[in-house]
Amino acid sequence: xxxxxxxxxxxxxxxxxxxxxxxxxxxxxxxxxxxxxxxxxxxxxxxxxxxxxxxxxxxxxxxxxxxxxxxxxxxxxxxxxxxxxxxxxxxxxxxxxxxxxxxxxxxxxxxxxxxxxxxxxxxxxxxxxxxxxxxxxxxxxxxxxxxxxxxxxxxxxxxxxxxxxxxxxxxxxxxxxxxxxxxxxxxxxxxxxxxxxxxxxxxxxxxxxxxxxxxxxxxxxxxxxxxxxxxxxxxxxxxxxxxxxxxxxxxxxxxxxxxxxx
Numbered sequence: 001x002x003x004x005x006x007x008x009x010x011x012x013x014x015x016x017x018x019x020x021x022x023x024x025x026x027x028x029x030x031x032x033x034x035x036x037x038x039x040x041x042x043x044x045x046x047x048x049x050x051x052x053x054x055x056x057x058x059x060x061x062x063x064x065x066x067x068x069x070x071x072x073x074x075x076x077x078x079x080x081x082x083x084x085x086x087x088x089x090x091x092x093x094x095x096x097x098x099x100x101x102x103x104x105x106x107x108x109x110x111x112x113x114x115x116x117x118x119x120x121x122x123x124x125x126x127x128x129x130x131x132x133x134x135x136x137x138x139x140x141x142x143x144x145x146x147x148x149x150x151x152x153x154x155x156x157x158x159x160x161x162x163x164x165x166x167x168x169x170x171x172x173x174x175x176x177x178x179x180x181x182x183x184x185x186x187x188x189x190x191x192x193x194x195x196x197x198x199x200x201x202x203x204x205x206x207x208x209x210x211x212x213x214x215x216x217x218x219x220x221x222x223x224x225x226x227x228x229x230x231x232x233x234x235x236x237x238x239x240x241x242x243x244x245x246x247x248x249x250x251x252x253x254x255x256x257x258x259x260x261x262x
Contacts, residue, residue, distance in 0.1 A: 028056040032257030036242065036250035040088040041218050046079040048072070048086055048250075050106065062114035062127070069106035071143050080142050081106055082175065082186070083133055083149060085210070086250060088217050089183070102141035108134040113155060123159035128152070129171065139178060147176025151186075157194075165194040167206060175213060183213045192224075200230045210248075218248035226255075235260045 034050040052069040071081060080089040084106070111131040118125050131151045137144025153171030160166055169190040175183040192206020205225040212219050226240040235258070242253030 026058050026262075028054075028058070028259055028261040030054045030056070030236075030257060030259035032238070032240075032255050034240075034253065034255040036086060036253030038086070038244055038250035038252070039247070040079050040086070040249075041247040042078050042088060046086060047074045048081075050081070050084065052084065052106075061118070062112065064110070064112040067109040067111070069109075070104070071106040071137065072101065072103035073142060074101040080139070081137065081144055082213065083107070083131070083151075083173065084109060085220070087210075087213055087220065088248060089145065089181075089213050102138070102143060104138050104141060104143055105136055107137045107144045110134070116154075125155075125157045127155045129155050129169075131171075131173070135176070145176060145181075145183070146178050149176055150174050153188075163196040167192050167194060167204070184211065184215060186213060187211045201228070202230075203227050212248055218246050220248040221245040222249040 031051065031053050034052075035048070036050075037045060037047045039045050049072040050069055051071075052067045054065055054067040056063055056065040067084070069084065073079070073081075073086075078088055079086055081087070082089070109131065110133075111129070113127045113129045116126045116128055129152065131149075133149035135144055135146045135148055137146075139146030151171050151173030153169060156168045158166040158168075167190065169188075171186075171188045173186045173188070175185055177183050188208065188210040190206045190208045192204065194202065194204045196202050203225060205223070207223050208221070210220040222242055222244045224240065224242050226238055228236055228238045230236050238255070238257040238259070240253075240255035240257070242250060242255075244251045244253075
């Protein structure tokens, strides 16, 4: 039976393909270096380095992005990556020897958003978001689940003043089940703000919660903050900090990124 989420993403892609470009800058390339560490409710620590390469195409009212990541992870084997996020994907940490390290291509992620409503008068935006995760990561190394994930959600932004914008996002993701494993589908919610500090400097901060993939494991809860500096040629550099609030999340994470529109 065809998934309604896959169909929704296909419709979204067709709508964007027919839409005109956004203007002078129709494309953006971005990359970042992300490091996170935590125990995720297991008895051993997992250290991860995640480097995504993302190409984004902008359209009037929406965008589509393709992310190809490289990942290096040291863990007991009970932690894997789902949609770019480290999660405890089992209730056992005996899948690999503690301290083992694996590296390789992560799961490729295709994602798009399309504006449902844009209200300049009341200064709020509402967009539909769709995503597909392709199982390109090696599941035997603990770098992915080896199955397709597909999701849909809504993204809401409300401008509260000249420099402050409220952000609320909600998503539902169907998690693919490898043979012999029954993962729960995932619900996630983000709430936070965007703050323009000055013309070339902004900060985005939010609280995020994601339901556990395995019944009995802790949900992920964390706070994230990203500082973005826009350079004279419109390139952007960024620095981010993540602090975990539950056993299901990394204890801490840091990132540094670069993006160019063209």
